[in-house]
Amino acid sequence: MVDIATRVWNHKWKIDPIVRSLIDTDFYKLLMCQSVFRNKPDTQVTFSLINRSSAVPLARLIDEGELREQLEHIRSLSLSRGESTWLRGNTFYGKRQMFRSDFMEWFENLRLPPFHLERRDDQYELTFEGSWPEVMLWEIPALAVLMELRSRAVLDLMGKFELQVLYARAMTRVWEKIEQLREIPDLSIADFGTRRRHSYLWQDWCVQAMREGLGNAFTGTSNCKIAMQREVEAIGTNAHELPMVYAALAEDDAALARAPYEVLSDWHDEHEGNLRIILPDTYGTQGFLDNAPDWLAGWTGIRVDSGDPAAAARIAIDWWRDRGEDPAEKRVIFSDGLDVEKIRELHREFAGRVKVSFGWGTLLTNDFRGLVPDDALAPFSLVCKAVEANGRPTVKLSDNPNKAMGPAAEIDRYKLVFGVGPQDALKVVV
Amino acid sequence: MVDIATRVWNHKWKIDPIVRSLIDTDFYKLLMCQSVFRNKPDTQVTFSLINRSSAVPLARLIDEGELREQLEHIRSLSLSRGESTWLRGNTFYGKRQMFRSDFMEWFENLRLPPFHLERRDDQYELTFEGSWPEVMLWEIPALAVLMELRSRAVLDLMGKFELQVLYARAMTRVWEKIEQLREIPDLSIADFGTRRRHSYLWQDWCVQAMREGLGNAFTGTSNCKIAMQREVEAIGTNAHELPMVYAALAEDDAALARAPYEVLSDWHDEHEGNLRIILPDTYGTQGFLDNAPDWLAGWTGIRVDSGDPAAAARIAIDWWRDRGEDPAEKRVIFSDGLDVEKIRELHREFAGRVKVSFGWGTLLTNDFRGLVPDDALAPFSLVCKAVEANGRPTVKLSDNPNKAMGPAAEIDRYKLVFGVGPQDALKVVV
Numbered sequence: 104m105v106d107i108a109t110r111v112w113n114h115k116w117k118i119d120p121i122v123r124s125l126i127d128t129d130f131y132k133l134l135m136c137q138s139v140f141r142n143k144p145d146t147q148v149t150f151s152l153i154n155r156s157s158a159v160p161l162a163r164l165i166d167e168g169e170l171r172e173q174l175e176h177i178r179s180l181s182l183s184r185g186e187s188t189w190l191r192g193n194t195f196y197g198k199r200q201m202f203r204s205d206f207m208e209w210f211e212n213l214r215l216p217p218f219h220l221e222r223r224d225d226q227y228e229l230t231f232e233g234s235w236p237e238v239m240l241w242e243i244p245a246l247a248v249l250m251e252l253r254s255r256a257v258l259d260l261m262g263k264f265e266l267q268v269l270y271a272r273a274m275t276r277v278w279e280k281i282e283q284l285r286e287i288p289d290l291s292i293a294d295f296g297t298r299r300r301h302s303y304l305w306q307d308w309c310v311q312a313m314r315e316g317l318g319n320a321f322t323g324t325s326n327c328k329i330a331m332q333r334e335v336e337a338i339g340t341n342a343h344e345l346p347m348v349y350a351a352l353a354e355d356d357a358a359l360a361r362a363p364y365e366v367l368s369d370w371h372d373e374h375e376g377n378l379r380i381i382l383p384d385t386y387g388t389q390g391f392l393d394n395a396p397d398w399l400a401g402w403t404g405i406r407v408d409s410g411d412p413a414a415a416a417r418i419a420i421d422w423w424r425d426r427g428e429d430p431a432e433k434r435v436i437f438s439d440g441l442d443v444e445k446i447r448e449l450h451r452e453f454a455g456r457v458k459v460s461f462g463w464g465t466l467l468t469n470d471f472r473g474l475v476p477d478d479a480l481a482p483f484s485l486v487c488k489a490v491e492a493n494g495r496p497t498v499k500l501s502d503n504p505n506k507a508m509g510p511a512a513e514i515d516r517y518k519l520v521f522g523v524g525p526q527d528a529l530k531v532v533v
Numbered sequence: 534m535v536d537i538a539t540r541v542w543n544h545k546w547k548i549d550p551i552v553r554s555l556i557d558t559d560f561y562k563l564l565m566c567q568s569v570f571r572n573k574p575d576t577q578v579t580f581s582l583i584n585r586s587s588a589v590p591l592a593r594l595i596d597e598g599e600l601r602e603q604l605e606h607i608r609s610l611s612l613s614r615g616e617s618t619w620l621r622g623n624t625f626y627g628k629r630q631m632f633r634s635d636f637m638e639w640f641e642n643l644r645l646p647p648f649h650l651e652r653r654d655d656q657y658e659l660t661f662e663g664s665w666p667e668v669m670l671w672e673i674p675a676l677a678v679l680m681e682l683r684s685r686a687v688l689d690l691m692g693k694f695e696l697q698v699l700y701a702r703a704m705t706r707v708w709e710k711i712e713q714l715r716e717i718p719d720l721s722i723a724d725f726g727t728r729r730r731h732s733y734l735w736q737d738w739c740v741q742a743m744r745e746g747l748g749n750a751f752t753g754t755s756n757c758k759i760a761m762q763r764e765v766e767a768i769g770t771n772a773h774e775l776p777m778v779y780a781a782l783a784e785d786d787a788a789l790a791r792a793p794y795e796v797l798s799d800w801h802d803e804h805e806g807n808l809r810i811i812l813p814d815t816y817g818t819q820g821f822l823d824n825a826p827d828w829l830a831g832w833t834g835i836r837v838d839s840g841d842p843a844a845a846a847r848i849a850i851d852w853w854r855d856r857g858e859d860p861a862e863k864r865v866i867f868s869d870g871l872d873v874e875k876i877r878e879l880h881r882e883f884a885g886r887v888k889v890s891f892g893w894g895t896l897l898t899n900d901f902r903g904l905v906p907d908d909a910l911a912p913f914s915l916v917c918k919a920v921e922a923n924g925r926p927t928v929k930l931s932d933n934p935n936k937a938m939g940p941a942a943e944i945d946r947y948k949l950v951f952g953v954g955p956q957d958a959l960k961v962v963v
Contacts, residue, residue, distance in 0.1 A: 106536035264745040268708040271701035278698040315694040 118169075120176045121251045121303060125213070126186050126327035128243040129297050131339030133190070133327065134378065137206045138345070140236040142369045148238050148348060149491040152229040152245060153508070155531060156483035160225035161249065164256045167222055173248045174218050174229075177241075182211050189331045196336075196377040215241055235492070239344065242487040246298040249485060250469070254301050257479045272474055273301075277309055277467070280443045281316035287450050292317065292461040293338040294324040295438055296468030299482055306468045310335065313467075322460070338462070340380040340406065341370060344489045347385060347499055351492040356520050364396060371398070379403045380436060384502045386521040388415050392422040393522075400426035404434030404458065410502025410529065412437050412445075416453055430457050438462035440531070442470075484531050503529045548599075550606045551681045551733060555643070556616050556757035558673040559727050561769030563620070563757065564808065567636045568775070570666040572799045578668050578778060579921040582659040582675060583938070585961060586913035590655035591679065594686045597652055603678045604648050604659075607671075612641050619761045626766075626807040645671055665922070669774065672917040676728040679915060680899070684731050687909045702904055703731075707739055707897070710873045711746035717880050722747065722891040723768040724754040725868055726898030729912055736898045740765065743897075752890070768892070770810040770836065771800060774919045777815060777929055781922035786950050794826060801828070809833045810866060814932045816951040818845050822852040823952075830856035834864030834888065840932025840959065842867050842875075846883055860887050868892035870961070872900075914961050933959045 126133070139146070154161055182190075187207060195201040202210075216233040218241065227249075231241040258266060284290060294313060300306040310329050313321040323336030330337035346363040353359035363385060371379065379402040383391040388410070400423060407415040416437075420430045435457045437449050446461050453459045471480035488508060489497050498509030498517045504526045507514060517523075556563070569576070584591055612620075617637065625631040632640075646663040648671065657679075661671040688696060714720060724743060730736040740759050743751040753766030760767035776793040783789035793815060801809065809832040813821040818840070830853060837845040846867075850860045865887045867879050876891050883889045901910035918938065919927050928939030928947045934956045937944060947953075 106539065109536070262745060264708070264742050268704055268742075271704040271708070274698055274701040275705055278694070278701070312694055312698075315692060 118172050118176060121173050121248045122177050122180070122244040123303075124186060124328045125180050125182050125210075125215075125240070126190070126331065127247070127297075127303065127329075128240065128327060129295075129325040129339055130195075130327050130330070130337040131325065131341055132240060132243055133202070133210075134339065134374075135341055135345060136210075136236050136239055137202060138341075138369060138373055139239065140206050140209060141203075141373070143235055143348070143352075146235040146348060146352065147233065147493055148235045148489050150231045150238050150241055150245075150487055151490045152227065152249070152485070152487050154226055154483070154485050156485070157226070159253070159483045161253065162222045162225050162227050165227075165249070165252045167220070167227075170227065170248070170252060171220060173252065174220065174245070177244050177248070178215050178217070181214060186328075186331065187211055190327075193331075193337075198376070209236075213237065213240070215244075218245075229487075230490075235348065235489075239489070242344075243298050245487050246485055247300060247303070250299050250482075251302045254471075254480060257475060261475075269471075269474055273305070273471055274308070274312075276470060277312055278316065280467075280470075281312060283443045284317060284320070284446065287320075287447060289454065290317070290320040290446075290450065290461075291322050291459065292320060292446070292463055293322045293336075294326065294329075294467055295338075295462035295464040297324075297326045298487075299465040299485060300468035301471055301480070301482075307333070309468050325462070340374075340378050341366075341382060343382065343385045343408075343499055343501075345370075346382075347497040348489050348492040350386070350517070351489075351495045351497045356516070359517070359520050360394070363391060364394075364399070367399060367402075371402075377403055377434075380434070381405045382408060383419070384409045384415065386498075386500045386517055387523040387526075388418055388502050390522045392418060395422075397426060400428050404436060406436040406438055406462070408439045408501070409506050410439075411527065412439060412449060413452055415502060416449070416457070420457060431455070432458075434458040434460060436460045436462055438464065440464075440466070442466040500526075502526060503531070505529060505531050548602050548606060551603050551678045552607050552610070552674040553733075554616060554758045555610050555612050555640075555645075555670070556620070556761065557677070557727075557733065557759075558670065558757060559725075559755040559769055560625075560757050560760070560767040561755065561771055562670060562673055563632070563640075564769065564804075565771055565775060566640075566666050566669055567632060568771075568799060568803055569669065570636050570639060571633075571803070573665055573778070573782075576665040576778060576782065577663065577923055578665045578919050580661045580668050580671055580675075580917055581920045582657065582679070582915070582917050584656055584913070584915050586915070587656070589683070589913045591683065592652045592655050592657050595657075595679070595682045597650070597657075600657065600678070600682060601650060603682065604650065604675070607674050607678070608645050608647070611644060616758075616761065617641055620757075623761075623767075628806070639666075643667065643670070645674075648675075659917075660920075665778065665919075669919070672774075673728050675917050676915055677730060677733070680729050680912075681732045684901075684910060687905060691905075699901075699904055703735075703901055704738070704742075706900060707742055708746065710897075710900075711742060713873045714747060714750070714876065717750075717877060719884065720747070720750040720876075720880065720891075721752055721889065722750060722876070722893055723752045723766075724756065724759075724897055725768075725892035725894040727754075727756045728917075729895040729915060730898035731901055731910070731912075737763070739898050755892070770804075770808050771796075771812060773812065773815045773838075773929055773931075775800075776812075777927040778919050778922040780816070780947070781919075781925045781927040786946070789947070789950050790824070793821060794824075794829070797829060797832075801832075807833055807864075810864070811835045812838060813849070814839045814845065816928075816930045816947055817953040817956075818848055818932050820952045822848060825852075827856060830858050834866060836866040836868055836892070838869045838931070839936050840869075841957065842869060842879060843882055845932060846879070846887070850887060861885070862888075864888040864890060866890045866892055868894065870894075870896070872896040932956060933961070935959060935961050 190202050216237045219230045221228045231238045310324045323338040324330050325339045345366045349366045350362040353362045405419045416435050423430045441463050465482045469482040496510050498513045500507050620632050646667050649660045651658045661668045740754045753768040754760050755769045775796045779796045780792040783792045835849045846865050853860045871893050895912045899912040926940050928943045930937050
């Protein structure tokens with residue numbers, strides 16, 4: 104039977120929206136947003152899209168009008184009653200009322216601020232300006248829209264069966280990865296793949312496949328909408344944008360040196376347990392830990408997001424021992440460029456020595472490598488970052504110089520302030 | 534939106550029928566049925582299910598009650614108006630009104646005769662008795678029901694995602710085969726996989742994939758229902774049951790020796806062109822051709838269905854040359870146990886020397902080998918054959934002694950009459 108009503112309803116859509124909800128975003132964005140809303144609500148920031156894979160000519164692949172429509176659609180979104188109820192009523196990391204009332208009231212009234220879109224040769228310049236708590240919520244939907252419009256541009260050229268077989272192959276691949284992961288004892292892994300996903304529906308499928316295939320080893324998804332819909336845990340803590348903006352706001356070098364710890368001091372006041380996860384690499388992991396105050400060693404764990412992950416984990420283990428902490432009680436979350444082989448390798452080295460977790464991103468939700476001619480669906484390295492705060496440029500160094508960003512002079516100053524020596528350059532896959 | 538009406542409608546089905554139409558059968562069954570209806574309408578025959586893969590314990594896998602329900606459902610079927618219109622109005626092999634009015638009137642009133650079902654240890658004894666034109670139409674649906682109930686028994690134990698991934702893998706496999714076939718120039722291939730298909734929906738998918746992937750190289754399907762639904766050609770000519778029953782009816786050895794040619798003489802009167810395809814292996818290809826009347830050499834081609842296919846094709850080529858025919862004008866249809874490698878090999882040897890076609894069966898529509906534990910979905914060799922005609926046993930020798938059937942004494946007599954010497958035993962895969 105043809106469901107005429109559904110067909111007619113579908114025809115009524117002016118566009119097929121990619122992001123249909125303000126909580127189709129990463130959980131840590133909301134945690135950070137609440138923190139920013141309390142501690143730095145008036146900071147003016149600029150976020151900007153950066154395509155680190157300049158070989159992917161986004162402006163040739165994606166129609167500007169379509170992109171604009173998708174972004175405008177996001178600006179029309181507001182928190183639904185059910186979404187608000189879920190955020191207010193849900194247990195996150197075992198804690199109720201994670202989100203305070205004043206934040207929720209603000210969030211319920213939020214519409215995302217304007218965007219600025221311009222084509223520059225084969226790339227788009229896409230920037231967002233305004234108050235930090237508002238602008239920061241653009242990051243994930245903006246990335247998801249660009250990634251999915253690029254997917255659609257390629258899929259548009261394919262026949263019905265080619266499409267079916269494409270997804271059959273992609274499903275087979277994900278499932279085979281899951282079957283390999285199933286063999287790792289005491290695995291703990293979450294989906295971190297919202298920002299560079301192939302599409303919303305695909306991420307949703309991957310999450311369900313992970314749940315079905317891994318059972319309790321699958322700890323949840325960073326995507327709030329999917330967590331809500333599929334009744335799994337929402338996962339995440341904090342990201343580089345906090346120290347980057349705090350650092351940009353610092354008045355002098357001494358304040359700059361303190362900035363990354365101030366961030367975590369603010370965070371410490373707000374959160375406990377599994378949310379107290381250090382992200383130490385913004386200005387070099389080694390220096391950050393060497394100079395860290397003792398109370399940080401009492402935190403639950405660390406997230407490793409750039410450089411050689413095993414090296415970073417070893418540095419953290421040594422640091423905990425130095426500070427009189429038992430590494431076996433600490434959690435290490437790996438989240439950079441993971442795939443099955445790397446997960447297996449890191450698990451082999453660190454299981455037992457620390458509590459190991461994995462935040463699996465792009466190669467879970469967008470591994471379409473090799474599935475179409477010219478590898479036109481391969482994931483690529485697109486980010487959307489805070490580039491300015493109150494008129495000053497932000498800087499990120501990380502443990503991989505290929506991930507560094509900011510004006511060259513500022514990068515040099517930061518390296519000096521944070522005592523960052525020579526670094527190994529590693530290829531950024533995704 | 535939930536389509537409540539469809540859901541409710543689905544709940545009303547007492548069973549989920551496997552065969553939903555009398556033309557969900559092979560086209561050549563209808564062609565042969567019309568011939569039998571004209572030439573031997575009163576012959577009493579017994580058809581019987583034979584599981585050549587005794588390691589597959591059908592009666593342990595398939596519930597007897599369910600099997601009975603499915604078979605009873607088939608007995609409730611009659612030709613629908615649209616099906617009748619399609620058979621009467623369609624062009625088959627470029628010819629209109631392939632089916633005569635008297636036959637169509639009979640067919641429109643047909644209900645399939647009773648069946649006899651009994652469990653014997655781990656197998657079912659399933660037989661059909663009655664007049665030849667009626668009983669013969671049981672063969673394909675009976676096989677399809679058993680194959681699909683066996684599939685369902687295995688699928689019943691699988692989770693939702695396992696199922697999705699199973700089909701993703703099977704689709705990927707079929708599509709990869711199609712991609713390999715696409716590289717063969719001037720390929721001509723049809724679906725012959727109804728009888729041992731994984732399921733109806735799967736065969737339907739395979740046919741659509743073949744059409745999409747191969748274009749004109751895909752010449753059609755043997756399945757009338759799918760041919761009608763998908764608007765592709767219905768393909769087929771004649772099968773072993775004609776010479777087997779004609780031979781069983783022979784009064785003495787001289788009549789027996791003539792029987793296979795009488796079949797084709799009757800066929801000659803009815804059909805021309807692409808339907809004049811010799812199936813020479815029932816009692817040994819070499820002997821059949823050596824003793825064939827000259828008018829047979831004028832036929833369009835030959836179908837190779839047992840033994841070493843290249844050897845049989847070479848025999849046919851020599852025979853045509855001997856009889857003053859140009860082999861390059863003749864069609865050779867390979868239809869036994871084909872898969873891509875074999876197809877490629879045969880095409881390489883015979884393309885250009887003869888017109889080559891392929892009737893691809895079980896390894897198109899049921900290649901689930903290796904996709905579930907214990908290979909529980911691997912295809913197996915199930916047949917449903919005429920075993921008796923007017924009280925006398927039938928015999929088949931073929932070019933592979935592993936495919937021979939009939940009482941031992943009769944097999945010996947047939948070998949003598951048809952001058953069949955030593956044969957190479959080849960493993961029967963499907």
